[in-house]
Amino acid sequence: MKGSSPDALVLADIALVLLIGVALTPVRVRLRQPAVVAEIAAGLLLGPSALGLLPGHLPDVLFPEEIRAHLSVIAHVGIALFMFAAGWELDFRALHGRGRSVLAITAASLAVPFALATALALVLLAVRPELTGAAGSPLLFALFLGIVLSMSALSVLIRIIGENRLQATPVGVIATASGAVTEVLAWCALIALLTVAQGPGTDRLALTLTRLTTYALVMLLAVRPALHAFLARQQRYDGSPLLLILVIGSGVFLSSWCTAWAGIHAVIGAFVFGLVMPRDLDPGLRHAVENPLRNTGALLVPVFFALTGLTVDITRLGLHGVLALAVFLAVAWGGKFAGAALTARALRHSWRDAATLGVLVNTKGLSEIIMLTLGRDAGFIDDRLFTALLLTALTATVLVNPLVRHLAGEPDRPGPAEPVPAQKRPALEMSEEQ
Numbered sequence: 314m315k316g317s318s319p320d321a322l323v324l325a326d327i328a329l330v331l332l333i334g335v336a337l338t339p340v341r342v343r344l345r346q347p348a349v350v351a352e353i354a355a356g357l358l359l360g361p362s363a364l365g366l367l368p369g370h371l372p373d374v375l376f377p378e379e380i381r382a383h384l385s386v387i388a389h390v391g392i393a394l395f396m397f398a399a400g401w402e403l404d405f406r407a408l409h410g411r412g413r414s415v416l417a418i419t420a421a422s423l424a425v426p427f428a429l430a431t432a433l434a435l436v437l438l439a440v441r442p443e444l445t446g447a448a449g450s451p452l453l454f455a456l457f458l459g460i461v462l463s464m465s466a467l468s469v470l471i472r473i474i475g476e477n478r479l480q481a482t483p484v485g486v487i488a489t490a491s492g493a494v495t496e497v498l499a500w501c502a503l504i505a506l507l508t509v510a511q512g513p514g515t516d517r518l519a520l521t522l523t524r525l526t527t528y529a530l531v532m533l534l535a536v537r538p539a540l541h542a543f544l545a546r547q548q549r550y551d552g553s554p555l556l557l558i559l560v561i562g563s564g565v566f567l568s569s570w571c572t573a574w575a576g577i578h579a580v581i582g583a584f585v586f587g588l589v590m591p592r593d594l595d596p597g598l599r600h601a602v603e604n605p606l607r608n609t610g611a612l613l614v615p616v617f618f619a620l621t622g623l624t625v626d627i628t629r630l631g632l633h634g635v636l637a638l639a640v641f642l643a644v645a646w647g648g649k650f651a652g653a654a655l656t657a658r659a660l661r662h663s664w665r666d667a668a669t670l671g672v673l674v675n676t677k678g679l680s681e682i683i684m685l686t687l688g689r690d691a692g693f694i695d696d697r698l699f700t701a702l703l704l705t706a707l708t709a710t711v712l713v714n715p716l717v718r719h720l721a722g723e724p725d726r727p728g729p730a731e732p733v734p735a736q737k738r739p740a741l742e743m744s745e746e747q
Contacts, residue, residue, distance in 0.1 A: 319379065322377075323380055323384060323387070326384060326616075326619075327387070327613075327616055329359075330355065330359065330615050331612070331615060333355040333358060334351055334352055334355045334615050337351040337354055337355055344711075345476065345714050345715070345718070346710075346711060346714060347473060347678070347710065347714070348472075348611075349466075349468075349469050349679055349710065350707065350710055350711060352614065352615045352618045353682070353703070353707050354707075355615060355618060355619065355622070356615070356618030356619045356620075356621050356622030356623075357622045357625060357627065358622070359372065359376070359619050360372055360622035360624070360625055360626065361625075361626040361628070362622070362625060362626055362627040362628060365626070366628070372623055376620075376623055381620060381623070384616055384619070384620055385620060387613055387616055388614070388616040388620055389579065390613055391609070391610045391611075391612065391613025391614040391615075391616060392583075392610070392613075392614060392617055392683060393565055393566065393569050393582075393583035393610070394583070394606050395468075396580045396581075396584040396680075397565045397583040397584065397586055397610075398587060398603060398606060398607040398610060399467060399468045399496070399584065399680070400583070400585065400587020400588040400590070401592075402468070402471065402587075403467065403493045403496070403497065413660075414487055414657070414660050414662075415490045415491050415494065416494070417656050417660060418487060418653050418656050418657055418660075418670060419491040421653060421655070421656040422463075422465075422491065422495070422649045422652040422656075423463050423464075423495060423498065423652070424463075424652060425463075425648040425649070425651055425652035426459075426463040426644055426645055426652065427462070427463040427648075428459075428648075429644045429647075430455075430458045430459040430462040430463060430644050430648070431455045431458065433458070433640065433641075434451075434454055434455035435451075435455060438451050438454065438455075444694075444698065450510075453509065453693055454693055454694070456502075457503075457506060457688050457694065458694075460499055460506070461681055461684050461685060461688065461702060461706075462641060462644055462648070462702075462705070463499075463645070463648070463649065464496065464499035464680070465492045465495045465496065465649070465674050465675070465676050465677070466496070466676050466677050466678030466679065466681060466710075467489075467493055467495075468678055468679065468680070469676050469678035469679075469710060470488060470489065470492040470674075470676040470678075471489060473673065473676060473714055473717060474488060474489060474673070476714070477714075477717050477718060477721055479669075479721070484662075484669050484670055484673070487657075488670055488674060491653075491670075491674060495674070497588075499680070499684070500584060503684055503687065504581060506691075507576075507577055507578070507687065507691055508521050508522065508576065508577065510691045510692070520576075521575060521576040524574070524575035524576065525572075525577065528571050528572065528575050528582075529585075532568070532586070533589065536586075536589055537589040540564075540589065540591060541591050543560070544557070544591055544594060545591075547598075548594060548595055548598055554598070554601035557601075558602055558605055558606065561590075561602060561606065564586055565583050565587075566583075568582040568583060568586035569582035569583045572585070580683055614679065621703070624696065624699075625696075625699070625700045626696075627700060629697065629700075630700060630701065634697055634700065634701050637698070638704050638705055641701060641702060641705040642705050642708055642709060645675070645705060645709055646709055649671070649674050649675050650668075650671035650672065650674075650675060653670050653671040653674045654668050654670060654671030655667070657670045665720055668720055669717060669720045672712075672713055672716045672717055672720065673713065675712070675713055676709075676710055676713050677705075677706035677707070677710045678706070678710060681706040682703060685699055685702050685703055685706070
């Protein structure tokens with residue numbers, strides 16, 4: 314692509330990323346995997362792990378350093394829209410009547426892997442103190458490892474539940490509600506961790522906390538009621554969907570700017586804006602507003618995975634990296650499965666339902682990749698640990714769908730899931746893109 318203008322090269326790179334994802338789609342569909350698995354794989358293929366093995370330094374030729382900054386901006390637009398959609402999908406009405414089970418299963422599925430991960434972090438630091446990364450804090454390293462190994466990805470979880478027609482079952486409802494609670498708690502914990510990591514100065518920490526508190530109060534006491542009033546008016550007078558998309562899209566990006574100004578990553582602002590969105594909109598109006606924003610995010614999110622893949626070199630993992638991957642997977646998968654399944658069984662769920670819950674809560678996805686990227690940028694982990702943890706998230710997610718199908722007694726064959734009638738679909742629902 315030598316001689317191309319920067320703008321043309323950016324457009325060509327986006328096309329290349331999307332086409333690689335399209336090429337992997339038949340394999341992904343045959344294996345009944347969510348789209349995020351193919352997108353992560355496409356990013357790895359374009360980086361030094363695969364394309365970089367060929368002569369000519371192709372990753373640097375196709376994605377020169379000066380172009381990556383432009384692609385990063387585009388990727389963050391996609392991530393912001395994706396996180397907004399994920400926040401809007403959280404509907405805690407799913408907790409109604411099942412609060413005891415959801416809270417108990419969520420607590421166990423978080424506590425067990427978190428405890429194992431922090432203990433593992435202490436063992437790792439005893440052997441290799443340099444693993445603390447640029448931040449140089451054993452405590453921050455241990456807490457970060459505990460967060461990323463114990464969380465689940467709601468967006469991909471909803472997709473897998475829909476594919477396996479579990480939306481209306483107790484297992485599906487409990488898993489969805491548990492995923493929602495888990496994601497909110499994980500992001501809150503990460504916000505606290507990033508705030509502490511900004512520096513030991515009490516003045517700076519106090520300023521960040523003041524800004525975040527102000528932002529949260531404004532979102533709850535001003536933005537949320539304003540959105541309710543505005544959308545109710547538009548719904549009553551049959552307002553233009555284009556106007557709604559423009560207003561809500563502007564709100565997403567302004568909220569993202571506010572959290573960046575407060576000292577926390579912009580994607581958290583997009584997620585919070587989704588949380589304060591009304592859930593009681595007319596389904597047709599919500600569909601008209603949400604789908605364009607979600608689809609735009611789905612179109613651009615693969616660019617984020619491509620840029621992530623350019624910084625990941627699996628060939629440099631070595632024996633220690635492979636062992637770390639195996640241990641991380643055992644801690645994350647084993648801990649979450651044991652915590653969720655044994656608690657569900659103690660609450661008198663059948664062994665099959667308990668095992669299905671234990672598998673479902675192990676779903677990972679884009680949220681973990683974003684958290685890993687934030688942790689690496691903050692200096693909690695280095696590139697090698699980032700690679701091992703990213704592969705842990707990918708492997709954990711790949712295992713979920715086949716195991717759920719096996720537990721549900723479904724034949725292991727490719728093909729689309731049977732559509733669920735509209736009247737039986739829950740409030741929480743994920744589109745085909747993610």
